[in-house]
Amino acid sequence: MACGPSTSSTVDTPAEAGPDSIAAQSLNELVSNGTFNSGTVAPWWQGANTQLRVENALLRADVTGGTANPWDALLGQDGIPLNNAQAYTLAFTASSSTPVTVRVTVQLGVAPYTAPLDQRISLTSTAKRFTFPFTSNLGTAQGQVTFQLGGQGAFTFRLDDVSLSTEGNPLGMTSGFYVDPLSNPATWVNSHSGDSRAASIQASIASKPMARWFGNWNPDITSAVSGFVGAADAADKLPVLVAYNIPGRDCGSHSSGGAGSPDAYRAWIASFAAAIGSRPAVVVIEPDAVAQLDCLSSDTERQTRLGLLRYATEQLRDKAPNTWAYLDGGNAQWIAADVMAQRLESAGVRNIRGFSLNVSNYYTTAQSTSYGGSVNASLSSRYGYTKSFVVDTSRNGNGSNGEWCNPAGRKLGVTSQVGGGADMLLWVKVPGDSDGQCGIAPNTPAGQFDPNLALRLINGT
Structure with missing residues (x-):
């Protein structure tokens, strides 16, 4: 359901894998x-x-x-x-x-x-x-x-x-969120300067900070991550990354794929974390992977996925000390809060900064923060801790109509910022990138930018 980029729609920043500019901060x-x-x-x-x-x-x-x-x-x-x-x-x-x-x-x-x-x-x-x-x-x-x-x-x-x-506090190390000059919206605007829609998309979407998604479409994950984080670091800005390569990704739906085996995923996420190093970053870990445990066919498969997610949290904790990482916790109307708290604990959320909510979905910020509070209440009562969380506001300006795959009538939400009832409100889903061949974009594959989708999000139509 998260519907990350397809292989054909993602452009990598050239590798800039030089020495880290910020020394690791020990506890x-x-x-x-x-x-x-x-x-x-x-x-x-x-x-x-x-x-x-x-x-x-x-x-x-x-x-x-x-x-x-x-x-x-x-x-x-x-x-x-x-x-x-x-x-x-x-x-x-x-x-x-x-x-x-x-x-x-x-x-x-x-x-x-x-x-x-x-x-x-x-x-x-x-x-x-x-x-x-x-x-x-x-x-x-x-x-x-x-x-x-x-x-x-x-x-x-x-x-x-x-x-x-x-x-390590990445917010204190940078002067603001990074605007990706090679995001799908920015790339489309740059190559369609004569299009009547370009100015509006540039002003309302392409010029705003948003996440870049990384997965099996990146042939060299070390260069891809290091190049993106390095470009942000050189600009004194904070990059937001999404790790989206869990085996069996999206339960075989529109964004299916992922690493070919558990061992391949462990190697991939270890390289992902090492490529960030001590530079400041925010990472959302595997959208939908925890919420979609139910689609796996056996307890063995579920335990394997939980083990891989724990490994991901450990790698980011140990190799990226100035990264705030958030393990995805679904959305406000998907999994009961007490069940989600149990799953997040099993998946290693205590190793990292916290959890993310509403990634690629449409629920209001108020609905999401209320749900985050309920998850934390369960974490506190059952395990004795609470965690910070972030909310994806990229498309929640009009709330949800109950549909998740390119629904009509949705609107851009507030741009990336600190606070707002959470650690941060972030544009995690790239506005204008399709959820799949469905809804109002039946011919646009998942992760491909569609200017008509973008314009409808701008106008709320």
């Missing part, structure tokens, strides 16, 4: 004594109604009863430096002697106690790992991590393996 650990292996508590402090000690290499906090608010019994660590717009991940393992819900923050350590991260977590006697990525909205040398335990009665809280670390 920067900001918490001291997060493992408690030394047997000491410092520099962790305790507030009223808590008593701290280290027991069996865990931090133990005995909390007294009779408190009304979470902050009436707390522990924390001060002197945490935070940078505005920097991405961080807070992770820890925790348990309690009785079932409780407590508050966890990363916040300003003085009034007004602004908290870039503020989470409630449910604890039991079984130790559970929690992971919370977030982006700081303040810059200070007076940040703090707190665990606020009041208002729950008397209980014992145990904590281990606390980490607050930075991750």
